[in-house]
Amino acid sequence: xxxxxxxxxxxKELLIREQILATxxxxxxxxxxxxxxxxxxxxxxxxxxxxxxxxxPNKEAVLVGVTELVFxxxxxxAQAEAPWQQQVYAFxxxxxxxxxxxxxxxxxxxxxxxxxxxxxxxNEVLYAALARTGMPPRRIxxxxxxxxxxxxxxxxxxxxxxxxxxxxxxxxxxxxxxYPPEHYPTLSRIFSNLGEDExxxxxxxxxxxxxxxIAWIAQGGDGSLAxxxxxxxxxESNVPTGGRGDMSFG
Amino acid sequence: xxxxxxxxxxxKELLIREQILATxxxxxxxxxxxxxxxxxxxxxxxxxxxxxxxxxPNKEAVLVGVTELVFxxxxxxAQAEAPWQQQVYAFxxxxxxxxxxxxxxxxxxxxxxxxxxxxxxxNEVLYAALARTGMPPRRIxxxxxxxxxxxxxxxxxxxxxxxxxxxxxxxxxxxxxxYPPEHYPTLSRIFSNLGEDExxxxxxxxxxxxxxxIAWIAQGGDGSLAxxxxxxxxxESNVPTGGRGDMSFG
DNA sequence: GCCGTCAAGTCTACAGCGTAGATTTTAAGC
DNA sequence: GCTTAAAATCTACGCTGTAGACTTGACGGC
Numbered sequence: 001x002x003x004x005x006x007x008x009x010x011x012k013e014l015l016i017r018e019q020i021l022a023t024x025x026x027x028x029x030x031x032x033x034x035x036x037x038x039x040x041x042x043x044x045x046x047x048x049x050x051x052x053x054x055x056x057p058n059k060e061a062v063l064v065g066v067t068e069l070v071f072x073x074x075x076x077x078a079q080a081e082a083p084w085q086q087q088v089y090a091f092x093x094x095x096x097x098x099x100x101x102x103x104x105x106x107x108x109x110x111x112x113x114x115x116x117x118x119x120x121x122x123n124e125v126l127y128a129a130l131a132r133t134g135m136p137p138r139r140i141x142x143x144x145x146x147x148x149x150x151x152x153x154x155x156x157x158x159x160x161x162x163x164x165x166x167x168x169x170x171x172x173x174x175x176x177x178x179y180p181p182e183h184y185p186t187l188s189r190i191f192s193n194l195g196e197d198e199x200x201x202x203x204x205x206x207x208x209x210x211x212x213x214i215a216w217i218a219q220g221g222d223g224s225l226a227x228x229x230x231x232x233x234x235x236e237s238n239v240p241t242g243g244r245g246d247m248s249f250g
Numbered sequence: 251x252x253x254x255x256x257x258x259x260x261x262k263e264l265l266i267r268e269q270i271l272a273t274x275x276x277x278x279x280x281x282x283x284x285x286x287x288x289x290x291x292x293x294x295x296x297x298x299x300x301x302x303x304x305x306x307p308n309k310e311a312v313l314v315g316v317t318e319l320v321f322x323x324x325x326x327x328a329q330a331e332a333p334w335q336q337q338v339y340a341f342x343x344x345x346x347x348x349x350x351x352x353x354x355x356x357x358x359x360x361x362x363x364x365x366x367x368x369x370x371x372x373n374e375v376l377y378a379a380l381a382r383t384g385m386p387p388r389r390i391x392x393x394x395x396x397x398x399x400x401x402x403x404x405x406x407x408x409x410x411x412x413x414x415x416x417x418x419x420x421x422x423x424x425x426x427x428x429y430p431p432e433h434y435p436t437l438s439r440i441f442s443n444l445g446e447d448e449x450x451x452x453x454x455x456x457x458x459x460x461x462x463x464i465a466w467i468a469q470g471g472d473g474s475l476a477x478x479x480x481x482x483x484x485x486e487s488n489v490p491t492g493g494r495g496d497m498s499f500g
Numbered sequence: 501g502c503c504g505t506c507a508a509g510t511c512t513a514c515a516g517c518g519t520a521g522a523t524t525t526t527a528a529g530c
Numbered sequence: 531g532c533t534t535a536a537a538a539t540c541t542a543c544g545c546t547g548t549a550g551a552c553t554t555g556a557c558g559g560c
Binding site for chain 1: 357360361365370371373374377378381387388390391392393394395396398399400401402403404406407410419422425426429434435436437439440441443444445455456458459460461462463464465466467471
């Protein structure tokens with residue numbers, strides 16, 4: 001019988017860590033993360049399920065390994081001479097490419113990725129770009145958190161809308177059609193006056209808003225509501241800008 | 251034996267949809283979403299696992315029901331007179347309260363929530379606030395997407411860091427200590443010049459940047475890199491602002 | 501009052517999951 | 531040459547979601 005037992009000849013091992021992770025990524029990219037079971041992965045490798053455990057301690061380790069494999073593809077063009085806005089754009093684009101290449105892995109990219117050295121390098125680029133604004137460290141960290149949170153939120157939306165191929169706003173528009181227009185007047189008005197050719201995968205528009213805000217505050221804007229026509233005068237803002245978690249309504 | 255069979259007396263039903271969802275939420279809040287199995291839920295209700303299926307078609311329906319239950323708690327103060335920035339803040343705060351009250355449900359709040367009528371009402375508030383900036387519909391949708399994506403990214407970070415109680419930047423700082431400072435010079439410099447008392451749960455600072463950017467563009471800023479000292483002069487920006495998905499590096 | 505239909509709950513069972521433990525064979529180290 | 535350890539397999543356990551059959555009692559129509 002073709003039943004194989006015992007340790008294989010040298011160099012004839014059936015499995016290596018690299019192959020396991022590559023195959024796992026293939027399954028995830030092709031059929032989603034829920035299709036990636038240890039048994040399925042083993043079948044794909046033509047091997048007993050338990051064989052994998054000689055190379056990786058458990059399923060979580062496989063997923064972490066796959067995530068690090070993907071993050072290792074992250075390559076940033078270190079253009080130290082460019083304006084900081086372009087550097088942030090470059091950071092965002094690199095992350096965007098990763099997410100669009102592996103949308104089914106998005107959740108793990110966001111959660112597991114934090115521990116990856118490749119991500120540290122990427123953050124070095126982001127922080128260096130933001131440091132060139134001249135803002136104090138505290139503001140830089142806040143701005144970086146803002147950029148990262150936005151990109152993660154956008155990435156998650158991409159990952160979730162993989163099936164429906166709709167952006168968040170697009171899904172809202174569809175849902176809206178089930179109700180009479182007067183029920184949600186603003187939404188109805190705005191979406192009826194909107195062109196058809198929006199592309200939800202874009203990240204530029206959001207970043208444009210975001211970088212404008214960072215630039216404003218870096219220039220000396222106080223982040224309050226003061227610099228808006230018809231807004232509050234400087235000093236009478238009642239939105240806490242440096243508060244310590246006071247979010248109550250009262 | 252205490253073995254119960256058959257249809258119960260009128261009014262003596264052991265289960266109602268409402269109780270099932272409330273108990274499921276209790277499990278999720280207390281022990282995380284992975285603890286919420288149908289068997290566990292049934293045990294908590296003192297009932298056979300299959301009994302649940304007479305009230306909800308499957309586990310996914312339970313989770314959707316729980317999500318809608320939580321979203322139904324979302325109540326926005328409709329202060330139509332306030333400046334639009336404060337209205338956006340109010341929207342963000344309401345969402346924040348929801349997330350902090352049920353961090354273990356974050357992923358479902360983001361993904362399943364889209365179909366909930368309560369979320370439509372919340373979006374009506376957000377869009378109405380942004381419409382008061384005077385921006386054209388296309389910009390309003392972009393700004394709303396930005397706000398929603400940021401809040402979702404922030405919420406996901408809260409959900410993921412529930413165990414470690416660390417913010418994204420805080421986790422970065424910890425990871426950074428494993429390497430010599432000269433390896434990631436900018437990160438090292440910034441984090442060493444940073445106070446200890448950062449509170450990662452805050453959303454105000456990010457929103458301050460974000461609203462500043464929206465206000466700038468609403469005032470007539472073009473969203474390019476032009477309005478930054480030392481940046482590009484107006485018109486020579488090579489960052490696409492109205493592009494159609496052209497994200498290539500070349 | 502009676503009877504068919506349906507609803508609520510139980511019980512059994514199945515396929516799939518992650519993985520612990522024992523077993524077999526062979527490569528590598530002393 | 532002997533010992534140790536590694537690679538792969540096999541079996542088995544407890545867990546999961548849920549399909550299907552069964553029991554009992556409520557309810558509507560006659």
